[in-house]
Each structure stands twice: as structure tokens, then as C-alpha cells.
Amino acid sequence: MQLSGKTALVTGGTDGIGAQLIRQLRAKGVRVITQGRSAGRVAATLADGFEVIEADLSSSAGVDTVLAAMAGQPIDILVNNAGAGGGPHDFRADAAFDLAQDDRSIFLNLNAPIHLIAGLMAGLKNRPEAMVVNVTSGLAIALAASHPVYCATKAGLRSYTQSLRAQLKDTSVHVLEVLPPVVDTSMTAGRSGSKLPAPECARQIIAAMESGRNEANVGMTRLLQVIHSISPAAARGVMIRF
Numbered sequence: 001m002q003l004s005g006k007t008a009l010v011t012g013g014t015d016g017i018g019a020q021l022i023r024q025l026r027a028k029g030v031r032v033i034t035q036g037r038s039a040g041r042v043a044a045t046l047a048d049g050f051e052v053i054e055a056d057l058s059s060s061a062g063v064d065t066v067l068a069a070m071a072g073q074p075i076d077i078l079v080n081n082a083g084a085g086g087g088p089h090d091f092r093a094d095a096a097f098d099l100a101q102d103d104r105s106i107f108l109n110l111n112a113p114i115h116l117i118a119g120l121m122a123g124l125k126n127r128p129e130a131m132v133v134n135v136t137s138g139l140a141i142a143l144a145a146s147h148p149v150y151c152a153t154k155a156g157l158r159s160y161t162q163s164l165r166a167q168l169k170d171t172s173v174h175v176l177e178v179l180p181p182v183v184d185t186s187m188t189a190g191r192s193g194s195k196l197p198a199p200e201c202a203r204q205i206i207a208a209m210e211s212g213r214n215e216a217n218v219g220m221t222r223l224l225q226v227i228h229s230i231s232p233a234a235a236r237g238v239m240i241r242f
């Protein structure tokens with residue numbers, strides 16, 4: 001896709017990967033509308049010259065806020081990036097789970113992208129060249145034992161994305177799935193080990209958008225995909241320990 005001159009809605013652009021993505025898209029000549037949740041980060045992003053919608057996407061009310069703000073504004077690109085890891089959900093530990101928080105994570109990571117796609121698809125189909133970008137995770141290919149709810153949401157969004165691509169193959173709407181590895185953001189602040197810098201993750205996402213690929217296997221996810229293509233069991237064996 002030729003990005004210059006396009007209009008994009010990028011959810012979760014007030015921090016992390018999304019914050020890098022909106023800046024790099026703007027540098028490519030894209031008009032970016034973004035969304036954030038915390039008032040402070042929304043204000044900082046507004047001060048940086050972006051159009052920002054404040055909404056909590058962990059329930060349908062937040063999705064409705066975004067769709068109302070987007071009414072009458074044609075977009076060429078929808079990037080479903082907002083997401084969260086959710087709380088602990090581990091039957092090996094004694095701690096109780098917060099199932100209400102799990103439900104909010106499921107809505108944010110899976111339901112909200114589906115609702116936004118449904119709400120914006122008619123407009124996207126009217127554009128000469130359009131794109132839906134869904135940010136899943138390397139964990140959508142091979143799950144980690146420690147975060148079953150998060151992994152389920154990302155595997156669910158991967159599945160939805162693949163069906164959506166098949167449905168839209170004869171239309172002007174391209175469907176890209178982005179599978180990041182561990183990226184250095186607020187989401188992974190408590191984790192040690194190697195992390196991909198968020199600007200590099202955003203650079204690889206934009207390269208995939210420009211090249212028209214179906215999947216952006218970012219950083220180490222590319223290696224995971226290679227292992228998975230040879231032996232799904234081996235790929236699962238690598239990740240299940242986490």
C-alpha cells in the first residue's frame with residue numbers, strides 16, 4: 001500500500017508499540033487518528049499534534065465512543081493495536097483470579113477489534129485501497145502456560161483475521177496480521193530477558209503494510225514461525241514453558 005495521503009485509525013496509540021506506530025505513520029504522510037484510555041497519555045498525545053479519542057475499549061461503551069467519533073470520517077486503514085496482558089490466571093498458584101478483569105481483557109483484545117471492524121467495514125470497502133491491521137502476538141502461534149486468557153484472545157483474533165482475509169480477498173480491503181515478539185513497552189515492564197525496541201517493531205509493521213504481506217512476523221516471531229512450519233509440536237514446546 002502507498003501510505004502517503006491515507007487516513008488511519010490506530011487504537012492504543014498513546015503508549016508502547018502504538019505510540020511509535022502513529023509517529024512513523026505520520027512521518028510517512030498518513031493522517032492519524034488514534035485512541036487512548038488514560039487521560040494523561042491522551043493529553044500528551046493531543047499535545048503532540050495527533051487527533052485522539054479517549055475511550056476504554058474493555059466494554060462496548062468504549063467501542064461506541066470510538067465509532068461515534070469516527071462517524072462521517074472516512075478512513076483507509078484501521079489498526080487494532082490496543083491490548084493488554086490481563087491479570088494472573090494460574091491454577092498452579094493459590095491466588096484467586098479476577099474473572100471480571102479477564103472478561104475485560106477478552107473484550108479489549110478480541111471483541112473490540114471485531115466490533116470496530118464491523119462498525120467501520122462499510123466505509124473501508126468504499127475506499128479504493130484499504131487495510132485492516134490486527135495486532136495479535138507470537139503467542140497466537142504457540143501459547144505460553146502462564147497467560148491462558150491472553151493467549152486465547154490472541155489465538156482467537158488470529159483465527160478471526162484469517163477468516164476475514166478469506167472473505168475480503170476479492171475486495172479493496174487488505175488484511176494484515178501483526179505478530180510481535182516480546183517488545184520493550186509498559187506491558188512487559190516487569191519482564192527480564194531480550195526485548196525488541198518498540199520503534200523497531202513499528203518499523204517492521206510499516207514495512208509489512210507497504211509491501212502488502214498478509215503477516216508481519218516481527219523479530220523473533222519469524223524464527224518461531226519457521227520452527228512451527230517444520231514442527232508445530234516443537235514450537236509449542238519452546239513457548240509452553242513460559
Ligand SMILES: NC(=O)c1ccc[n+]([C@@H]2O[C@H](COP(=O)([O-])OP(=O)(O)OC[C@H]3O[C@@H](n4cnc5c(N)ncnc54)[C@H](OP(=O)(O)O)[C@@H]3O)[C@@H](O)[C@H]2O)c1
Pocket residue numbers: 011012013014015016017018035036037038039041042055056057058062080081082083084085108135136137138179180181182183184185186187188
Ligand atoms: N509488548 C509486547 O511484548 C507485545 C507482544 C506481542 C503482542 N503485543 C500486542 O501489541 C499491542 C500493543 O501492546 P504494547 O506492548 O504497546 O502495550 P502498552 O505499551 O501497554 O500500550 C497499550 C496501548 O493500548 C491502550 N489500552 C490499554 N488498555 C486499554 C483499554 N482497556 N481501553 C483502551 N485502550 C487501552 C493503552 O492506552 P493507555 O496507556 O491510555 O491505557 C496504550 O495506548 C497489544 O495488542 C499487545 O497485546 C505486545
